[in-house]
Amino acid sequence: MSASSSRWRRFGAMLGQGSLFLxxxxxxxxxxxxxxxxxxxxxxxxxxEGFKEFFASTSWYPSGHPAEFGALSIFFGTAIVxxxxxxxxxxxxxxxxxxxxxxxxxxxxxxxxxxxxxxxAIPSVAYGFFALVVLAPLLxxxxxxxxxxxxxxxxxxxxxxxxxxxxxxxxxxxxxRFQRSVRWGSILLLGALGLVLMQSLSTTLSTxxxxxxxxxxxxxxxxxxxxxxxxxxxxxxxxxxxxxxLREGSYALGATRAETIVxxxxxxxxxxxxxxxxxxxxxAVGETMVVWMASGNSARLPSPLYNVLQPVxxxxxxxxxxxxxxxxxxxxxxxxxxxxxxxxxxxxxxxMNLVSEAIxxxxxKKLNT
Amino acid sequence: MNLKxxxxxxxxxxxxxxxxxxxxxxxxxVILAPIIGKGAGAFIFRGxxxxxxxxxxxxxxxxxxxxxxxxxxxxxARQPIYELISTFEAxxxxxxxxxxxxxxxxLRDLKKAVAGLxxxxxxxxxxxxxxxxxxxxxxxxxxxxxxEILYTEEWDYSNPDAMGVLVKTPRAEQFAGTSLEPLFxxxxxxxxxxxxxxxxxxxxxxxxxxxxxxxxxxxxxxVLGTLYLTLGAMLFAIPMGVIAAIYLCEYAKEGxxxxxxxxxxxxxxxxPSIVFGLFGLAFFLNTIHISDSKxxxxxxxxxxxxxxxxxxxxxxxxxxxxxxxxxxxxxxxxAGKWHTVLTVILPAALPGILTGVVISMGRAAGExxxxxxxxxxxxxxxxxxxxxxxxxxxxxxxxxYNLCTEHEAVDEIRHVQFGMVFTLIAIVxxxxxxxxxxxxxxxxxxxx
Numbered sequence: 001m002s003a004s005s006s007r008w009r010r011f012g013a014m015l016g017q018g019s020l021f022l023x024x025x026x027x028x029x030x031x032x033x034x035x036x037x038x039x040x041x042x043x044x045x046x047x048x049e050g051f052k053e054f055f056a057s058t059s060w061y062p063s064g065h066p067a068e069f070g071a072l073s074i075f076f077g078t079a080i081v082x083x084x085x086x087x088x089x090x091x092x093x094x095x096x097x098x099x100x101x102x103x104x105x106x107x108x109x110x111x112x113x114x115x116x117x118x119x120x121a122i123p124s125v126a127y128g129f130f131a132l133v134v135l136a137p138l139l140x141x142x143x144x145x146x147x148x149x150x151x152x153x154x155x156x157x158x159x160x161x162x163x164x165x166x167x168x169x170x171x172x173x174x175x176x177r178f179q180r181s182v183r184w185g186s187i188l189l190l191g192a193l194g195l196v197l198m199q200s201l202s203t204t205l206s207t208x209x210x211x212x213x214x215x216x217x218x219x220x221x222x223x224x225x226x227x228x229x230x231x232x233x234x235x236x237x238x239x240x241x242x243x244x245x246l247r248e249g250s251y252a253l254g255a256t257r258a259e260t261i262v263x264x265x266x267x268x269x270x271x272x273x274x275x276x277x278x279x280x281x282x283x284a285v286g287e288t289m290v291v292w293m294a295s296g297n298s299a300r301l302p303s304p305l306y307n308v309l310q311p312v313x314x315x316x317x318x319x320x321x322x323x324x325x326x327x328x329x330x331x332x333x334x335x336x337x338x339x340x341x342x343x344x345x346x347x348x349x350x351x352m353n354l355v356s357e358a359i360x361x362x363x364x365k366k367l368n369t
Numbered sequence: 370m371n372l373k374x375x376x377x378x379x380x381x382x383x384x385x386x387x388x389x390x391x392x393x394x395x396x397x398x399v400i401l402a403p404i405i406g407k408g409a410g411a412f413i414f415r416g417x418x419x420x421x422x423x424x425x426x427x428x429x430x431x432x433x434x435x436x437x438x439x440x441x442x443x444x445x446a447r448q449p450i451y452e453l454i455s456t457f458e459a460x461x462x463x464x465x466x467x468x469x470x471x472x473x474x475x476l477r478d479l480k481k482a483v484a485g486l487x488x489x490x491x492x493x494x495x496x497x498x499x500x501x502x503x504x505x506x507x508x509x510x511x512x513x514x515x516x517e518i519l520y521t522e523e524w525d526y527s528n529p530d531a532m533g534v535l536v537k538t539p540r541a542e543q544f545a546g547t548s549l550e551p552l553f554x555x556x557x558x559x560x561x562x563x564x565x566x567x568x569x570x571x572x573x574x575x576x577x578x579x580x581x582x583x584x585x586x587x588x589x590x591x592v593l594g595t596l597y598l599t600l601g602a603m604l605f606a607i608p609m610g611v612i613a614a615i616y617l618c619e620y621a622k623e624g625x626x627x628x629x630x631x632x633x634x635x636x637x638x639x640x641p642s643i644v645f646g647l648f649g650l651a652f653f654l655n656t657i658h659i660s661d662s663k664x665x666x667x668x669x670x671x672x673x674x675x676x677x678x679x680x681x682x683x684x685x686x687x688x689x690x691x692x693x694x695x696x697x698x699x700x701x702x703x704a705g706k707w708h709t710v711l712t713v714i715l716p717a718a719l720p721g722i723l724t725g726v727v728i729s730m731g732r733a734a735g736e737x738x739x740x741x742x743x744x745x746x747x748x749x750x751x752x753x754x755x756x757x758x759x760x761x762x763x764x765x766x767x768x769x770y771n772l773c774t775e776h777e778a779v780d781e782i783r784h785v786q787f788g789m790v791f792t793l794i795a796i797v798x799x800x801x802x803x804x805x806x807x808x809x810x811x812x813x814x815x816x817x
Contacts, residue, residue, distance in 0.1 A: 016707060017620055024613040024621075027681070028633040030674050034640060037651040092389045099386025114805055115394050121728070121801045122400070122794060123735025124642075125766040129790050130400050133773060133783070157388075161381050168374040225396045232393075256375055258382035279639075286641025288738040289766075293774060316643045316738070323647075323742055342647045346640060353639040357632065 035346065042343040045069075045336035054340065060299040060313075062322065062334045069337050073301045075344075077216070077312035078285060081295065084220025084308060085227050085284035090277055092224070093231030097276075098261055100232070101239040102247075120229035124289040131222045131294035136213030143210030143309075148202035155198060163190045208309070214296040216308040222290050227280035234279055238272020238363075239265060271363035278356040282349050285316075292317040315341045401794070408791020411784045415508035416569030418443045419488060423503055423585050428577065439565055446562035447487055449555055454480065454490075457549040475543040479518065482540075483556075486514035487563060499581035500778075506585070507784065508566045515560060519553055574788060582748060583772060583785050590751040592792065594665070594762030595734055597752065598744060601669025602676060602733040607726055609673070610680025611715075614722075617681070618688040619710055638678035642738040645675050649743035665757035668744020668764075675739055676729040683725020687718040720811050724804045731800040735793060737766035747771045765793045 046054070049069055057070025100109055139146060167190055171183035242265050250260040266273070296311020299318070303310075319338045418439055424430040457476070461469050480490070488504035489496055496502055505511035521540050524533040541553045556563075577587030613634075621627045649671030653659045659667050691714050699709040715722075737745075745767035752762050773779060773786045 020616040024616040027637050031633045031636050034648045095386045096389035103383045103386050121731050125737045125769050126790050134403050168371045256379040258379040288643040319643050342644045346644050349639045353636050
């Protein structure tokens with residue numbers, strides 16, 4: 001009697017565990033289903049139109065006769081805004097993370113954390129709205145002034161610092177007696193040189209007229225801000241994971257805090273920071289609303305290629321924007337090309353995800369041994 | 370290197386970090402300030418008599434006697450304007466044909482501009498479009514409309530190298546020397562009496578339906594749609610996510626299968642949101658035909674998949690944070706594993722799980738891309754709960770996009786756009802604040 005009841009109980013437990021496992025594996029099914037259903041609608045496109053035009057041509061006329069599906073400029077648009085976002089987010093994000101983990105006291109950290117959380121929580125459509133309604137008109141009307149102001153704000157402090165450091169380095173080479181005068185002389189000389197350079201740069205920038213406020217620069221800025229929280233929190237975790245012993249060893253050798261961080265802590269947590277950058281890239285590549293609203297949606301290569309003041313078009317924005325028109329003709333290559341783009345996005349994020357996981361796993365192993 | 374320089378470098382290094390954090394905080398302020406500032410303008414603004422007319426006619430708000438009195442007062446104040454126009458029209462009829470001609474188009478423009486400010490001319494046929502049946506409802510709009518009456522605007526492109534320059538000329542010049550000339554001064558002087566602006570608190574903006582594609586009324590259907598979508602998504606995501614977290618923490622033995630499942634969860638977290646949207650379209654709508662058209666149900670399911678990884682991860686964290694002693698105590702009292710999970714671990718982890726759930730709710734409420742193809746329409750009525758199974762709905766994120774890019778009168782309804790963004794951000798931030806407070810409480814409790 002008791003034996004059979006315990007068997008029933010074990011059977012019940014197994015059944016319960018089985019159903020729990022089933023629910024848990026739902027996310028696995030979801031991933032498979034997503035891959036399957038995106039690929040199912042993407043493959044007909046490649047069967048109909050082939051690979052070459054899609055990846056190598058820049059003429060995107062999906063509604064033309066005959067329709068052309070050259071998505072190279074769209075891939076380029078995604079690449080350039082993502083690169084711009086990385087340029088904005090990585091230096092800012094990593095320095096903020098260093099400051100959070102090594103400079104600020106615990107209580108100040110508690111104040112900064114909610115700021116990051118709120119930045120992460122603001123919906124993408126609100127960022128897009130800001131980019132379209134506030135930032136784009138500002139760039140269009142005051143473009144040159146804004147650019148030169150930003151260049152002063154960013155390069156000014158860097159310049160002052162560089163002048164002092166180089167002045168010092170030069171003075172070190174000079175003979176002992178003249179060191180003082182050489183230092184001040186070179187600082188003055190370098191400072192004057194730097195000022196002239198800055199001035200000419202900012203006058204060139206201030207004459208720039210931005211014809212369209214919805215461009216790659218605008219989108220890159222906003223995407224950079226959106227990717228910041230990810231970069232900050234992931235790289236802060238990585239910096240924290242490098243233990244106190246490394247830091248204290250470096251301090252004991254007489255290094256300053258900056259030297260400790262740059263020469264010891266950051267190299268030790270480089271893989272974690274790399275993972276943070278990858279996650280930031282994924283965020284920027286996959287973002288839809290901001291680029292759809294504020295990138296200008298023009299499927300042409302900018303000329304010259306590095307011109308960020310021209311409108312671009314990205315994969316996500318194309319999917320979102322063209323589906324409305326393509327919806328009615330389900331089955332045409334115009335419908336399937338959007339799935340082909342989604343498949344590219346999906347594969348990219350999948351691979352990036354695997355890479356970042358592998359990096360994190362390897363670094364964890366390294367830190368543990 | 371000199372010690373002083375090393376010190377300087379050290380200082381500036383710390384300074385760089387602080388600047389980065391300051392930039393982050395500043396970005397937050399710069400982005401939120403205009404949205405909150407102008408968004409509040411959708412709720413609190415200086416409303417004119419035209420606003421009160423809309424409220425009275427469409428929603429029966431306001432005291433009928435007072436309304437009649439105010440309308441009588443403003444009509445009386447407007448009378449001189451219409452009289453000036455009709456006198457001038459009579460004058461025109463007397464004039465020779467050639468003299469009349471140069472005034473024809475300007476007069477038509479002027480009458481249109483006046484109708485934009487004050488609404489249709491009394492006695493004229495009621496226009497079909499609702500936006501033409503009323504004048505400017507807000508003081509800020511009224512100022513712009515008044516400016517349009519007083520000045521004509523033209524773009525000067527005479528310099529081919531530069532961008533066009535806006536040139537404003539007083540409209541009075543067009544009618545110099547005619548009996549219409551005093552109109553402009555009268556209008557400017559008596560504008561307050563004609564419109565009777567009061568400070569208005571229009572909280573019903575949140576619940577009113579919109580009239581004439583958002584030119585009048587509020588954002589009720591959008592708010593309701595967002596609530597349906599968010600609650601629907603959580604309805605699916607919470608059970609699935611919490612159960613998965615329980616299994617992963619308490620039952621799973623680390624091995625190939627589990628690490629594979631974990632990889633899948635993180636892959637799911639990395640899938641771009643627009644791909645979720647396409648998947649929802651291809652699977653829920655085109656393959657299993659969960660509803661005939663886009664529907665709240667399909668949108669909720671898509672959003673549920675999107676937030677599932679977040680729910681799983683935060684629930685896992687919350688469960689792992691429950692002290693081992695709780696579990697061991699329960700086990701030692703003879704409770705089974707399942708019993709322990711249900712009665713000890715889950716209650717202890719509940720606040721942490723809820724924190725993650727609340728944050729995911731914010732995420733689901735703000736996501737746009739997944740609902741474009743699965744749930745959202747630009748114009749629609751508020752849905753009853755049962756209709757959500759088969760019908761699409763307007764939703765805040767989608768309508769923000771729609772109003773500021775595809776609306777035919779984008780500039781006329783800036784306040785509605787800002788109001789919508791403000792509402793959406795308020796919802797999301799409210800949820801996040803709740804989460805932050807809850808987490809602070811938990812960490813206090815865990816610290817003892």
